[in-house]
Amino acid sequence: MRRLLKIALREYLSYVRTIGFWLSMAGLPVIIGVAIMAPTLIARSAPAPKMAIIDLSGRNLTPVIIKEFERQQSVRVAKAMAASATAAAGPKAGEAIMASFDAQGLKAADVTFMSLAPKVAGAFKAPPPEVQIVQVPDSVAAATSAEAAGKALKPYLADETSRGLTYGAILTADTKSLSVDFWSRNIGLQTLDDRLKDILRDEDRRLRLTQAGVSDALLKDIDTAEPSVRLRSPKSEGDQVSLRDRLPTVIGFAMAMGLWTVILSGAGILLNSVVEDKSSRVLEVLLASASTSEIMGGKILGVAAVTFSVLGIWLTLGTAMLLTSAPGLSEDLVAILATKGLAYYFGFYLVGGYLIYACVFTAIGAFCETTREAQTLVGPMMLILSIPMIFMSQSITHPDMPIIKILCWVPPFTPFMMMVRAAAGPTLLEMVGTGLGMVAFMAVTLWLSGKAFRAGALSTSKLDPKALIMGIIRRRLKPV
Amino acid sequence: MTTALSLNGVTKRYGDFTAVQSLSFEVGTGQICGFLGPNGAGKTSTIRMILGLVEPTEGTIEVLGAQDARKVRERIGFLPEERGLYKRMTPVDAIAFFAGLKGMGDREARRRAKEMLEEQGLGAAMSRPIKDLSKGMSQKVQLLSAIAHDPELVILDEPFSGLDPVNQQSLEAIIRGLAAKGSTVLFSTHVMQHAERLCDRVVLMARGRKMFDGDLAQARSHAPRLLVLEGNIRPEAVQALPGIERVEVSTVADQGTVHLSATLKPGANGQEALRAAFSQGLDLRRFELKEPTLHDAFIALTGDQI
Numbered sequence: 001m002r003r004l005l006k007i008a009l010r011e012y013l014s015y016v017r018t019i020g021f022w023l024s025m026a027g028l029p030v031i032i033g034v035a036i037m038a039p040t041l042i043a044r045s046a047p048a049p050k051m052a053i054i055d056l057s058g059r060n061l062t063p064v065i066i067k068e069f070e071r072q073q074s075v076r077v078a079k080a081m082a083a084s085a086t087a088a089a090g091p092k093a094g095e096a097i098m099a100s101f102d103a104q105g106l107k108a109a110d111v112t113f114m115s116l117a118p119k120v121a122g123a124f125k126a127p128p129p130e131v132q133i134v135q136v137p138d139s140v141a142a143a144t145s146a147e148a149a150g151k152a153l154k155p156y157l158a159d160e161t162s163r164g165l166t167y168g169a170i171l172t173a174d175t176k177s178l179s180v181d182f183w184s185r186n187i188g189l190q191t192l193d194d195r196l197k198d199i200l201r202d203e204d205r206r207l208r209l210t211q212a213g214v215s216d217a218l219l220k221d222i223d224t225a226e227p228s229v230r231l232r233s234p235k236s237e238g239d240q241v242s243l244r245d246r247l248p249t250v251i252g253f254a255m256a257m258g259l260w261t262v263i264l265s266g267a268g269i270l271l272n273s274v275v276e277d278k279s280s281r282v283l284e285v286l287l288a289s290a291s292t293s294e295i296m297g298g299k300i301l302g303v304a305a306v307t308f309s310v311l312g313i314w315l316t317l318g319t320a321m322l323l324t325s326a327p328g329l330s331e332d333l334v335a336i337l338a339t340k341g342l343a344y345y346f347g348f349y350l351v352g353g354y355l356i357y358a359c360v361f362t363a364i365g366a367f368c369e370t371t372r373e374a375q376t377l378v379g380p381m382m383l384i385l386s387i388p389m390i391f392m393s394q395s396i397t398h399p400d401m402p403i404i405k406i407l408c409w410v411p412p413f414t415p416f417m418m419m420v421r422a423a424a425g426p427t428l429l430e431m432v433g434t435g436l437g438m439v440a441f442m443a444v445t446l447w448l449s450g451k452a453f454r455a456g457a458l459s460t461s462k463l464d465p466k467a468l469i470m471g472i473i474r475r476r477l478k479p480v
Numbered sequence: 481m482t483t484a485l486s487l488n489g490v491t492k493r494y495g496d497f498t499a500v501q502s503l504s505f506e507v508g509t510g511q512i513c514g515f516l517g518p519n520g521a522g523k524t525s526t527i528r529m530i531l532g533l534v535e536p537t538e539g540t541i542e543v544l545g546a547q548d549a550r551k552v553r554e555r556i557g558f559l560p561e562e563r564g565l566y567k568r569m570t571p572v573d574a575i576a577f578f579a580g581l582k583g584m585g586d587r588e589a590r591r592r593a594k595e596m597l598e599e600q601g602l603g604a605a606m607s608r609p610i611k612d613l614s615k616g617m618s619q620k621v622q623l624l625s626a627i628a629h630d631p632e633l634v635i636l637d638e639p640f641s642g643l644d645p646v647n648q649q650s651l652e653a654i655i656r657g658l659a660a661k662g663s664t665v666l667f668s669t670h671v672m673q674h675a676e677r678l679c680d681r682v683v684l685m686a687r688g689r690k691m692f693d694g695d696l697a698q699a700r701s702h703a704p705r706l707l708v709l710e711g712n713i714r715p716e717a718v719q720a721l722p723g724i725e726r727v728e729v730s731t732v733a734d735q736g737t738v739h740l741s742a743t744l745k746p747g748a749n750g751q752e753a754l755r756a757a758f759s760q761g762l763d764l765r766r767f768e769l770k771e772p773t774l775h776d777a778f779i780a781l782t783g784d785q786i
Contacts, residue, residue, distance in 0.1 A: 003581050010577055014568065281564030285625075288531050288558040289581040291550065458533060 003290040004298045011273065011302025016309065025310055029317050044125075048132040049166035051192070052156070054140055054149045057173035061203060065169075066133050068199045074106045077126045081113045087326030088120040091244045117328070131167070131192060146170050146181050157185045169196055178204055235425065248336050252423030253396050255346050256416050258311075260389065263353045263415070266307035267361040270299060274365025275374050283366070283457045292454040300358045307354070345422040352438045353415030359442075359449035366456030388416040399424030408434050411441030483542070484509045484633050484664035485530065490539035492525050498688055499525040503539070505683045505693045507666055509632075512659045514675030515668040516778065517685030523668040524561055526685075527637050530666075531558055544633055554583040557631035561638045561668075563622045567611040571597055571621045574610060575628050582629035589628065596624045600650070616647045623651065627658060634658055636667035640674050652678055672774040682774070686782040696774065703772030703780040707742040707750055710766035715740055721756050723748025737765070 015021050053062045078101035086094030093116040101109035113121040137156055143149035153168040168183040178200050182193040206219060231241040238245075277283045286295050322330045337343040360381065368374040388407065395404045399421055408417045408426075414434045418426070485507040492500040500522040507513040517523050528534045530541055532549035543549040549556060565574050575593035580586060597606045600620055605613055610621060619642065627634055636655070640648050655678055658665055669675055675682055682699055684692040692699055704725070709718060715727045715738070723745050730739040744750060750769040757764055772780075 006577070006580050010566075014566070277564075280567065281560060281562040282566060283564070284533075284560045284562070285558070285564045285578065285622075286581075287533050288556070288560070289553060289578060458528065 004294040004301065007286070007290065007295060007298025008302035008305065011299050012305045012309075014273075015269070015303075015306045021306075025313060029314060044128065048129045050134045050164060051131045051167035051169060052134055052136045052140065052153070052165055054136050054143070054153070054168065054170045056144070056146060056149065057171045057178060059171075059173060059178075059203075059207070061171055061178075061200065062133075064203050065196065065199055068202075069129070069131060069133065069195075072195075073129045074101075076130070078106055078109045080127050081109055081121070081124060084120045084124055085113055085117045086328060088117040088328045090328035090332055091247070093117055093328060134165070137165075140168070146172050146179075150181055150183065153183055157183055167192060169193075171200070244332055244336075247332060248340050248342065248423035249396050249399065249420075251333065251336055252342060252420045253392060255342060256388075256392050256419035259346065259350055259353060259419050260385075260392075260416050262307055262311055262350065263357050264385065265310075266303050266354055267357040269306065270303045270358050271361040271365045271374055271378065272371065273299060273303065274362050275368045275371055278366060278457065279369045287454075287457055292450055292457075295457075296359070296362055296450060296453050299362060300355070303358065304354060340423060342422060345419060348435070349415035349419050349438075352442055356412060356415075356438075356442050356445050359445045363449040363452035363456060366453045367459060368456075384412065388413045392416060392420050395420040395424070405430070409437060411437045414438040414441075482509045483507070484511075484544060485513075485666060486542040487526070487530070488540050488542075490526070490529060490536045490541060492522070492529060492534065493537045500529070500536075501688045503685075503688075503690050505690060507664055507681070509664050510659060510662050511680045512655060512665045512667070512678050514679035514682040515666055515685070516670065516672065516675055516682055516774075517668075518670050520687070521670075521685040522688040523685055524637055525688075527558075527635055527666075527668060530635060531556065554629070555632045557582075557626040557629065557634040557663075559623055559626040559634075559636040559639055561641070563619055565610050565618060565622055565625070568609050570607050570609060571602060571613070571624075572606045574621060575625045578625040579628035582631070584629050592628050593624070596628060597621075600624065600654075616643060619643060620647065620650070623654065627654075627663075630661070630663070632663055634663050634665045634667075636665065638669055639667055640669060640671060648674070672778060676774045684778055684781055691781045692777070699774055699777040699781070700772045701777075703776035704746070705744045705748075705750065705772055706770040707744060707753060708739075708766065708768040708770055709742060709764060710737065710739050712736050712763040713738055713740070717760070717762060718742050718757075721753040721760075723750070723753050741770075 053065055055062050078098060082094035082097040082101075085097050096116060097109050097112050100112040110121070113124070137152075140149055140152040140156070143152050149170045150168075153165070153170070156165040157168060166185050170181040170183070172179045172181075180193065180196055180200065182196060184193075209219060210216065230239075232239070233241050233245070236245040274283070277286070283295075290298070319330075322333070361378070364377045364381075365374060368377065391404055391407055394401065395417070398404065404417060404421065407413045408421055408430065410417075411434075414437060418431075418434050421430070483506050487506075488504050490500060490503040491498065503522075503526060515523055515526070525534070529536050530543060530549060532543075532553070540547065541549070544552045544555050546552045566577075569577070572590060572593045575596065576584075576586065576589035579589035579592060584592070594603075594606060597603055602617060602620060605617055610618055613621065623636075623639065626636070634655075639651055639655075643651060652674065655665055655667065667674075667678075676696065679696060681695045682692070683690060684699070692702065707724070712735075715729055718724060718740060719727045719742075721742070725743045725745045725748075727740055727742045730741060732738050742753075744753070754767055757767065
């Protein structure tokens with residue numbers, strides 16, 4: 001045990017003493033932070049794009065369009081309020097704000113926001129409008145045809161003009177339908193023309209129905225009388241399915257993804273470490289100083305300590321960020337992790353999964369003199385490991401799909417698949433059965449990997465899997 | 481003298497290939513034993529079996545009184561043929577780490593590492609990463625890693641390979657020092673001069689078989705002794721001298737001077753041949769009795785085995 005710990009300590013220090021370790025440790029949270037903040041920062045820092053509406057339809061459509069964009073902006077603001085309130089005071093606060101908005105509009109939503117999360121509401125900044133509709137330049141407004149308007153509009157869409165228009169919409173109409181020439185400075189922008197099309201289609205519909213004798217009051221009634229859809233499930237805590245009901249599945253998926261990443265990262269580090277020791281002939285010296293199990297155990301423990309250190313630091317940082325930026329969600333998250341037992345499952349599957357893959361990768365590494373050789377052998381393993389990745393995302397929406405249930409019983413996939421399934425409430429038989437299967441598989445993997453590691457550590461030729469398996473079966477190799 | 485290492489009928493087969501065949505020998509405590517043989521003779525396989533890294537197909541090995549070297553690995557020091565050290569470690573850390581694996585306490589191991597490095601003139605390099613050291617320096621560090629814990633049995637696989645003459649001399653001094661302190665040393669080599677200078681006894685191997693096991697004098701006795709003669713002489717006259725087995729003419733100089741070497745029969749005395757040469761009035765300018773080297777003995781013992 002003393003030797004095992006010594007090897008583990010050396011392994012651990014050899015990683016944590018490198019600059020690369022600390023750079024990668026700090027790098028990921030920074031990248032994630034930037035990825036999360038980037039869209040908001042870009043949206044806040046960039047001014048809203050400007051759009052001029054050149055209405056040649058004779059139907060005075062500009063106010064209709066302005067009104068609809070204002071309505072859509074209200075929805076965006078309400079959703080932003082709900083998201084902030086959810087982070088600060090939990091999912092119910094967010095749902096309450098949206099309910100106020102649906103019933104009484106943005107002002108009512110704001111009042112609810114102030115009452116449920118006053119601190120956040122005080123500092124709340126509404127997202128900038130998606131588009132700012134500006135006055136049409138005189139030279140463009142003087143145009144009498146779409147072609148002439150387009151020709152006059154072009155200079156304003158070029159970067160060098162001081163007016164700096166991003167979009168120009170030229171509306172025309174004939175007896176049958178409305179047309180839009182949507183001019184855009186940037187070819188890649190496509191979203192607003194679709195939006196405009198929807199607005200004009202609704203207005204055209206309204207106009208035709210009015211001309212056909214349908215009253216404005218009836219039209220308003222039809223528009224507002226949307227069917228009420230309530231989402232219910234026997235697995236939901238309340239009357240309807242809420243965000244909190246959905247959280248466990250999302251958290252389970254996130255944890256499974258984290259598990260996959262952590263386990264594979266750890267196994268990858270181990271593989272490189274063993275290959276390095278083998279190619280530098282340190283492995284033979286180690287074998288003369290410690291037993292196979294001590295060397296393997298030490299390496300696996302050392303790299304586990306590295307991996308868990310990284311995980312621990314990231315979790316601590318994540319928790320600190322969550323507590324400061326979204327205290328309302330953190331309460332729900334902790335409740336879900338505790339009541340659904342996800343934290344315990346994560347611990348169990350982390351240890352089981354790590355041991356399985358760490359042993360396999362360590363044994364593979366013992367047969368390789370170079371990382372290229374190792375990659376050749378690890379390639380098929382990675383293909384197998386991509387299988388749970390494919391199905392893990394499916395299990396968010398279809399946790400009880402037969403294929404997902406079957407994959408849970410395949411021991412190498414159990415840690416990942418059961419982690420996502422755990423949130424959906426699997427049966428006791430499934431939990432215990434797959435758990436026992438994983439532990440049994442882990443024991444067999446440990447035993448076989450120990451034998452293979454020893455054979456590989458002293459080998460000078462390339463791995464011959466057939467000879468290796470036959471050797472183990474014939475018990476030619478005895479543990480050191 | 482007690483026995484530090486004993487092999488009895490040891491055979492190692494890898495499939496159809498026999499690496500070591502029925503090998504038996506003993507090394508007494510405190511002895512320096514040379515384990516000699518050309519590449520592929522089975523030396524490394526034998527060393528791995530002694531260390532318990534691979535199991536013999538047949539036979540038994542006793543190391544420091546244990547049937548399994550793994551049970552006494554803390555009392556053994558091992559330098560493998562292909563050197564291996566953690567390149568980013570410093571010499572002090574590396575020596576202390578391996579000494580620690582052999583049971584030394586951390587503080588003691590570091591103190592010992594520094595002391596040994598100073599003794600070997602590596603004091604200035606003790607805190608530099610091993611990757612920055614010269615090959616000779618790295619090999620010294622590796623050797624120190626193997627012996628820092630004062631092992632009772634030191635096994636060195638080709639310790640001199642890759643070393644320059646100065647470092648070879650320094651290594652020989654270390655090996656002598658180990659034996660002087662009571663450690664048993666078994667080292668493999670295919671360079672006979674090192675064994676000749678260092679060993680109390682030698683084990684000669686060829687193609688997996690032991691060809692000889694004994695002390696240096698016994699080994700040399702297997703090689704024929706030579707008389708080197710020079711003068712105005714006829715080979716037939718030399719062949720007729722007592723104790724001469726055969727004569728080979730090396731060169732014939734301009735004025736009839738002949739250089740030749742005469743092989744003595746086993747047990748023959750060179751003095752008798754000299755007396756007879758004088759009594760017969762042979763015109764000799766040189767008469768030299770040349771004792772065989774270990775290399776000669778090796779050639780004689782292995783014959784067509786290499």
